[in-house]
Amino acid sequence: MADQEEDFSSLPLPDRFAHKNWKVRKQGYEDAAKTFEATPDESDPAFRPFLLDSGLWKGAVADSNVAAQQDGINALCAFLKYGGTQACTRSRSVTVTPIVEKGLSSTRAATKQSALEALMLYIELDKSEPIIADLLESLNNKQPKIIAATLAALTALVHAYGIKIIDPKPVLKVLPKAFGHADKNVRAEAQNLAVELYRWLREAMKTLFWQELKPVQQQDLEKLFEAVKQEPPPKQERLLRSQQAVEAAAPTTQEDADEEVEVEEEPSGMDAFDLAEPIDVLSKVPTDFQDNIASSKWKDRKDALDALYAAANTDRIKDGPYDDIVAALAKSMKDANIAVVTVAANCVECLAKGLRRGFAKYRSRIMPPIMERLKEKKQSVADALGAALDAVFASTGLSECLEDILEFLKHKNPQVKSETLKFLIRCLKTTREAPSKPEVKLIAEAATKLLADSVEATRSAGAEVLGTLMKIMSERAMGPYMEGLDDIRKTKIKEFCDAAEVKAKDKPKPVAPPLKAAPPGQKKTMTKKTAS
Numbered sequence: 001m002a003d004q005e006e007d008f009s010s011l012p013l014p015d016r017f018a019h020k021n022w023k024v025r026k027q028g029y030e031d032a033a034k035t036f037e038a039t040p041d042e043s044d045p046a047f048r049p050f051l052l053d054s055g056l057w058k059g060a061v062a063d064s065n066v067a068a069q070q071d072g073i074n075a076l077c078a079f080l081k082y083g084g085t086q087a088c089t090r091s092r093s094v095t096v097t098p099i100v101e102k103g104l105s106s107t108r109a110a111t112k113q114s115a116l117e118a119l120m121l122y123i124e125l126d127k128s129e130p131i132i133a134d135l136l137e138s139l140n141n142k143q144p145k146i147i148a149a150t151l152a153a154l155t156a157l158v159h160a161y162g163i164k165i166i167d168p169k170p171v172l173k174v175l176p177k178a179f180g181h182a183d184k185n186v187r188a189e190a191q192n193l194a195v196e197l198y199r200w201l202r203e204a205m206k207t208l209f210w211q212e213l214k215p216v217q218q219q220d221l222e223k224l225f226e227a228v229k230q231e232p233p234p235k236q237e238r239l240l241r242s243q244q245a246v247e248a249a250a251p252t253t254q255e256d257a258d259e260e261v262e263v264e265e266e267p268s269g270m271d272a273f274d275l276a277e278p279i280d281v282l283s284k285v286p287t288d289f290q291d292n293i294a295s296s297k298w299k300d301r302k303d304a305l306d307a308l309y310a311a312a313n314t315d316r317i318k319d320g321p322y323d324d325i326v327a328a329l330a331k332s333m334k335d336a337n338i339a340v341v342t343v344a345a346n347c348v349e350c351l352a353k354g355l356r357r358g359f360a361k362y363r364s365r366i367m368p369p370i371m372e373r374l375k376e377k378k379q380s381v382a383d384a385l386g387a388a389l390d391a392v393f394a395s396t397g398l399s400e401c402l403e404d405i406l407e408f409l410k411h412k413n414p415q416v417k418s419e420t421l422k423f424l425i426r427c428l429k430t431t432r433e434a435p436s437k438p439e440v441k442l443i444a445e446a447a448t449k450l451l452a453d454s455v456e457a458t459r460s461a462g463a464e465v466l467g468t469l470m471k472i473m474s475e476r477a478m479g480p481y482m483e484g485l486d487d488i489r490k491t492k493i494k495e496f497c498d499a500a501e502v503k504a505k506d507k508p509k510p511v512a513p514p515l516k517a518a519p520p521g522q523k524k525t526m527t528k529k530t531a532s
Helices: 013-017 022-037 045-052 055-061 066-104 109-125 129-138 144-165 168-179 184-212 215-229 241-249 254-264 289-293 298-312 323-332 338-375 379-395 398-408 414-430 437-450 456-473 487-499 524-531
Strands: none
Touching (some): 013 022, 013 045, 013 055, 022 066, 045 055, 055 066, 066 109, 066 129, 066 144, 109 129, 109 144, 129 168, 144 168, 144 184, 184 215, 289 298, 289 323, 298 323, 298 338, 323 338, 338 398, 338 414, 379 398, 379 414, 398 414, 398 437, 414 437, 437 456, 456 487
16 A cells, blocks of 8 residues: 555656556656657657657557556657657657557557557658568567557558558569468458559559468459549658658748649659569670671561560669660661561660660660651551650650751651651650740740641641640640630640640749839948848
């Protein structure tokens, strides 16, 4: 009775955290949470003992008494919420593992929720990598309930922060092991995590783990993915503290708010390239490639290109010296055999997609030969050439490609001119950067000339170029180029503008307000001083 009646509230909080009596510890945790909540800022002395001895938190979150443990985790959440980044970085190395093993797997719903909130706060205050690394390590635990709880936590974290904050690659790499676990709860949570990742990554996620699943598991997931496909794209629901600061400092005018919404809607998901490991394609190209590609027999040339395609047809390619291969592909564009041309175009597409920016240095060597071959009327060849051009464009940008495009718009062959126009329209629709004013002038002038072409399809494509450009730059910006056109053409251009779907939008720089005139009689030196 004496022990129960004794008042321990006068003891320092660290001493109460370490007390042998669970009731004293519990009350200490409760008082600590209230103390942190009442602090004016992160530099308050109340945080110092817990920053200097982070081991206090290891005992709190793994307290042997379940009632005390719940308050211990609550105290940690308050410590993180009000103690800021230093509270996060000083304590996470000793708390995450016990949170996972003792908190997430607790039979108490409130304790589990507080444990998850602590993990959320650790990510919010700094970065996700250390927390995710500890969670992935916990998937090796021998207890199925801990593995299942860890998978559930990963699902919740991805749902809240998204794949911009939480890198999905390490998670996807370990997911197949969970699908093969003997415990049904572990498998169920693995399935939930896979579905959550699919919300963000769609088909790209299959790059890393799909082949390691059993056919029946793939079928089960496909059924669940079907429901996800009907959902709108997910958005980050919880912001990092650094993101909150940026948002708080953002302008609050309606115009700025509209601009913010527009930026927010831009695609932010990863694709197969981001998730895949780079493949060394050069090492897989047959040693006799150059000999075969120079053969007088078209079958040898096609076989050489087929072998290159088989090696290059991968999501991501390791950078390297592809100069000789690109030169051979450029030469193949002049081949008399259209089967050779088609496979060569397929190879260019694979290399450009797999290397991305790494392919940009080869653009000037490969793009003109492809465009010259656009004279080919067979649709399957034209499609292959078009896909190759699109991939080359994606590896560079509108500014780099524009000179060649405008030059080929002057081509004497109507087929080349027509296919080049289609390519330009696709470029304008897919570019993420609006063209500069000089580029707009060049494009608009070239397209305007084509409005008088003798071929109707070319005239229509010229109008579509102007309409798509108008969608990017605005009707007002394109006004000078509409002067002199008849109403029928203007109407058609406006129709193309209304129908166009573009990814870039010109954002004119705001005009600086005029400087206020100095009051009468004020000295110039005074004006300079005020301005500075």
